[in-house]
Amino acid sequence: MTIGCFKKRKVYEKSVLEIKKELKNIRNPKANGLSVSMLPKREQVFIQRIHQLTIKWNKNNVTRTQAYFDFYMQHPEIHWALLGHMVSRNGGWNMTDLKGDLLSRLLSEKEQKNFYLFLERGNWLIFQDVYPQLLLYQQSVRMNQNLFHLLPFLNVSVFMEVVWNHFWEHGDRYLLAIATIINEQSYLEKRVVxxxxxxxxxLDTLGFKLYDFLRFNHVIFPHYHLGKIEKKPALIGDTLHHFGSLHERIMLGKRLYAILFQQKSVLKDILLWAGKHPHTGSRADYWKDLFHSVNESAPGTVYRRRTRHCERRKGAPRIYSPPLKYAWKNVNHSPAERGDWFNDVSVIDYFVEEEINTGGEIHEKYCKAMEKIELIIIAKKATFLRQE
Structure with a gap:
């Protein structure tokens, strides 16, 4: 370890200790009886505007994903906004997979809808929690004034209030990003998981267990390797092995953050691809030669294998992957459940717990998952025909 790295680590560890001390000193994390009417008129206007913009962009996965990207382009110091954008793209692809060529052949319509509502609720909840934080930061920058005392009026955890205040003073981008990962996954724990x-x-259905077994829960980041936009985008990413584990989800978030921001060349390649491909929810966004937003197969056609090593077999139709707007209607959500998840300062350990660096190798795993699911579709059809 170089002297420079050693000093940087010491500064980071000091920051973590300062945050831990702040959180320990909080006696009443969320005081009851908070009302926006208590605030000065100008701050009431801020809160109202934040609510309006959050509702505007929280219509569906596509609007949320775009909002994250737009924010990151305006404020690249907020690393989580890009991580949120790329992970939200995956959320949209998972939603449309349910109506695409593969999973629609394995899951009933009821299972498809339930799975979609599950994914959509989580996507919606994260946005309505994190986007107001981003907007408040944006307003703080515009006014050159710390406005994070308003976070409780936006129902944001005291954990993030402490972290945002620390970021405003010290500007530690990594610490803020990891804190946001911890916050959002903890926020989902009781509300969704x-x-x-x-x-x-x-979560307790056979359909979900099959999905988990197939390892079809990869998080992929398409990118133009070395900026070569004329070639098929490469994939980098990681896999979530146990959705029900808060620990696993947080550690996955840390690994994905490392993939995005540890190497400037990788970040540049991912941004190049993302900037050229607005999110639609269709996997044709990244591999048009393998996926298509229009169904090329005739209705009732028996499914035959179409892929080999993520390449389309000769003469095979592309895999149908619809845009979100054609797959699912927007959902009117019930209000988010109130309450602060933060009740144990030991969560601070995630700031320093080392994650295993996988290097982002995902291409082979992703291809094998697709081939595996194709074989199961064919086997299921064969079994059904024998029973007839």
């Missing part, structure tokens, strides 16, 4: 409705309709 361990919510009785979603456990019954999704």
């Amino acid at each position: 361990h919510h009785p409705h979603f456990k019954e309709t999704v």
